[in-house]
Amino acid sequence: TRTIDLAVIAGDGIGPEVVAEGLKVLEAAVSDSGVSVSTTELDLGAKRWHATGETLTDADLETIRGHDAILLGAIGDPTVPSGVLERGLLLKLRFALEHYVNLRPSTLFPGVRTPLADPGEVDFVVVREGTEGPYVGNGGAIRVGTPHEVANEVSVNTAYGVERVVRDAFARAQARPRRKLTLVHKHNVLVHAGHLWRRTVETVATEYPEVSVDYAHVDAATIYLVTDPGRFDVIVTDNLFGDILTDLAAAITGGIGLAASGNINPDRSAPSMFEPVHGSAPDIAGTGTADPTATVLSVGLLLEHLGLSEESARVARAVSEDLAARDGSPRTTTQVGDALAARVGARVSS
Numbered sequence: 083t084r085t086i087d088l089a090v091i092a093g094d095g096i097g098p099e100v101v102a103e104g105l106k107v108l109e110a111a112v113s114d115s116g117v118s119v120s121t122t123e124l125d126l127g128a129k130r131w132h133a134t135g136e137t138l139t140d141a142d143l144e145t146i147r148g149h150d151a152i153l154l155g156a157i158g159d160p161t162v163p164s165g166v167l168e169r170g171l172l173l174k175l176r177f178a179l180e181h182y183v184n185l186r187p188s189t190l191f192p193g194v195r196t197p198l199a200d201p202g203e204v205d206f207v208v209v210r211e212g213t214e215g216p217y218v219g220n221g222g223a224i225r226v227g228t229p230h231e232v233a234n235e236v237s238v239n240t241a242y243g244v245e246r247v248v249r250d251a252f253a254r255a256q257a258r259p260r261r262k263l264t265l266v267h268k269h270n271v272l273v274h275a276g277h278l279w280r281r282t283v284e285t286v287a288t289e290y291p292e293v294s295v296d297y298a299h300v301d302a303a304t305i306y307l308v309t310d311p312g313r314f315d316v317i318v319t320d321n322l323f324g325d326i327l328t329d330l331a332a333a334i335t336g337g338i339g340l341a342a343s344g345n346i347n348p349d350r351s352a353p354s355m356f357e358p359v360h361g362s363a364p365d366i367a368g369t370g371t372a373d374p375t376a377t378v379l380s381v382g383l384l385l386e387h388l389g390l391s392e393e394s395a396r397v398a399r400a401v402s403e404d405l406a407a408r409d410g411s412p413r414t415t416t417q418v419g420d421a422l423a424a425r426v427g428a429r430v431s432s
């Protein structure tokens with residue numbers, strides 16, 4: 083029988099609460115397929131940093147590398163200075179494990195409330211570059227605190243890095259019914275990086291004659307996401323634009339409580355990492371009110387990545403059914419997880 087060796091980073095705030103439900107649904111999804119799940123919990127996050135000053139050691143990384151995948155809850159706490167855990171843990175994982183595809187699907191499930199008056203059908207996926215852009219920390223400041231301060235954050239875009247993510251985005255577009263890819267950038271201002279992205283898309287497009295390609299400046303893309311989100315199928319964009327667009331994408335498809343993501347290493351040279359897009363929400367931690375749905379949908383992405391497509395589809399269907407049945411009466415984190423696990427399991431015997 084197959085075993086999924088899973089590294090679990092529950093993290094801070096509501097992280098452990100939503101991860102517990104994600105694991106519950108994962109077990110339910112694979113139990114009848116003769117697949118078992120073995121977990122290694124890593125105590126990374128605010129507590130570990132307070133106790134030891136460590137964010138992610140080489141030994142932690144080695145441990146993680148030995149696994150098939152990573153499930154991450156949320157990282158961040160108001161008692162830790164901004165940037166310490168973000169850079170030292172979350173981004174370090176994405177960079178070290180070559181998570182160059184930050185996959186963020188947005189589907190407006192039936193029955194889910196959206197702030198848009200007439201959204202139509204919304205089903206697109208953002209392929210956000212995950213290892214470059216302004217996130218690499220190529221920057222610096224001089225004359226700090228003086229009126230002459232200069233603060234630079236350089237957006238790093240390499241031919242290698244852009245090509246590999248663009249190739250992945252085309253392959254995903256090719257596999258979807260609508261076969262459409264939109265490059266989002268700002269090449270009218272960011273001419274150097276913009277032209278590298280544009281040229282790369284043009285070049286790879288010749289290998290995918292069935293994929294239709296268009297382009298939107300990032301500012302215009304925010305308008306389209308609100309006025310005509312149905313126009314998007316696969317969006318490929320850089321790390322920072324993708325960060326911003328995917329929060330907006332979450333907002334129009336039911337909110338951050340439903341937004342799933344995969345930090346994917348398509349070459350499989352290291353484990354991929356699956357996490358809800360939301361943060362640690364310290365204000366509601368411990369209240370049992372966090373919605374675990376984004377984590378459960380991330381588990382669905384994890385199953386897909388591991389080649390368990392049927393199990394993945396079952397998770398997505400369970401979420402879709404549960405969302406359609408929600409009547410607005412409050413449920414605890416555990417109740418939502420139990421309901422989803424029951425629906426996933428029920429599928430097997432029916």
Ligand code: IPM
Nearest residue numbers: 158168169172173325359361
């Ligand atoms: C996200 C988050 C992270 C990001 C932060 C916490 C570093 O906002 O996953 O979208 O900017 O990528």
Ligand code: MN
Nearest residue numbers: 325326329359
């Ligand atoms: Mn973000």
